[in-house]
Structures are given as C-alpha cells and as structure tokens.
C-alpha cells in the first residue's frame with residue numbers, strides 16, 4: 001500500500017455536555033487524521049474523552065464545534081438518511097459490553113445489520129454463517145448470547161460489525177470486559193480482520209496489549225490529544241511493558 005488515503009479526519013472537534021447550569025468540555029479541540037487500512041488505538045485514562053471521540057468519529061453524535069470528515073465528506077453536511085447510510089454500510093461498531101440482543105441467536109445477531117441494509121434473507125444467512133465461521137464460531141451459530149462466554153460474545157459482535165463489509169471498524173474498549181488471554185485473542189482477531197479485509201480499525205482502549213498491533217496510538221488526556229506515536233516509537237514502549245502482562249493501566 002504505497003498510496004495513503006485519509007479515511008477519517010477530525011478537525012478542531014470540541015464536545016460540550018450541558019448538565020443543569022454547568023458545561024463540561026469532554027473534547028477541547030481534537031485534530032486527528034486516520035489513513036485507510038490503519039489500526040489506530042485511542043488510549044487514555046477513564047474520563048479522558050475516548051468514548052466521546054468514538055461517538056464523533058462514528059457519526060453517532062455531533063460535535064459542539066469542529067468537523068469530522070469520512071472519506072472527505074463533512075458529516076455536518078449530511079442528511080439524517082445519509083448519516084444512517086454511513087452507520088449501516090461504512091462503519092461497524094463494537095462495544096465493551098458486546099451489545100448483542102439476548103433473545104436472538106448468534107446467527108440472528110449477525111444478520112441484524114443486513115436486515116437494515118435490505119439484504120435478501122437467504123443471502124444474509126449464508127453471509128452470517130460465513131462470518132461466524134471466520135471468527136471461529138461456526139459451531140455456535142444457534143447459541144444465544146447467555147450460552148456463550150464473554151470472548152465468544154465479542155466474536156459474535158465482531159462478525160456483526162463486519163456484516164455489511166464496512167470500511168471502518170470502531171471499537172470502544174472491546175477487551176474491557178475480558179480476561180487477559182481472551183482479550184489477547186480478540187485483539188489478534190481484530191488485527192487479522194484489519195489485514196485480511198483491509199478494514200481500518202479505530203479502537204478506544206486503555207489496554208496496553210493493543211500497543212503491539214497498532215500502527216499508531218493517539219494518546220488523549222483531559223479531552224486533548226497529548227501525543228501521537230507511530231510504529232517505531234511504539235516498539236520502544238512495547239519493550240518497556242513486556243513481561244508486566246498487567247494488561248491495564
């Protein structure tokens with residue numbers, strides 16, 4: 001991949017939450033530019049604004065000021081229907097708490113985004129089965145979320161995020177509810193999807209295991225980008241945390 005193309009760009013993003021008479025500035029002017037095919041981790045302590053940034057980049061919420069572009073399109077200029085299209089086709093979402101529908105089987109959960117996209121019934125079952133097989137859960141397609149472990153549920157969520165062939169996967173603390181080994185498996189699976197499907201991965205996390213699969217890490221603190229480290233700088237950091245295996249800051 002010699003040609004670098006920016007797929008997500010945030011420019012001067014400020015997000016304020018108003019609660020009663022007070023205003024909390026969760027993002028204080030964030031600039032970040034993410035290239036197609038990158039694996040980006042957004043790291044920062046709890047409350048630093050990771051999920052808020054995730055919501056802005058993922059077209060789930062609007063900044064108070066500033067602009068987010070996806071493939072050079074200014075999200076503020078889109079109609080609600082166009083935003084819905086982006087959420088359906090362009091981006092796959094993964095959350096810390098998996099967010100699977102408990103009454104549905106793994107297969108049905110994975111078909112859900114395809115129902116919204118209007119994919120024909122027979123096609124979506126085949127596609128869902130193919131995706132579940134890809135994440136190692138072909139045998140568990142009929143199981144409900146309560147019959148699956150946390151790691152298996154997150155695999156279902158990854159298959160669901162891939163359902164409509166997104167260009168971008170946004171993951172908000174995808175390993176936050178998982179033990180060390182399971183978290184490592186999920187990170188490896190995300191990396192595999194990043195490489196095989198050429199999907200851009202943007203993951204909010206405070207899991208240090210994410211460091212060694214990331215192309216770049218955006219460190220945020222107090223609603224601001226503190227620094228951005230590239231691969232070469234990360235190698236040094238990985239060396240310093242290796243062996244600790246604490247996993248979390």
Ligand SMILES: Nc1ncnc2c1ncn2[C@@H]1O[C@H](COP(=O)(O)OP(=O)(O)O)[C@@H](O)[C@H]1O
Nearest residue numbers: 017024026044045046047048049050051052053
């Ligand atoms: N919907 C909301 N209403 C009010 N305050 C919020 C809301 N969401 C987040 N915040 C506040 O914004 C700050 C950043 O939160 P968040 O983006 O969730 O951080 P992180 O994901 O890094 O833990 C925190 O102080 C949090 O309390």
Ligand SMILES: [Mg+2]
Nearest residue numbers: 050051052173
């Ligand atoms: Mg968060």
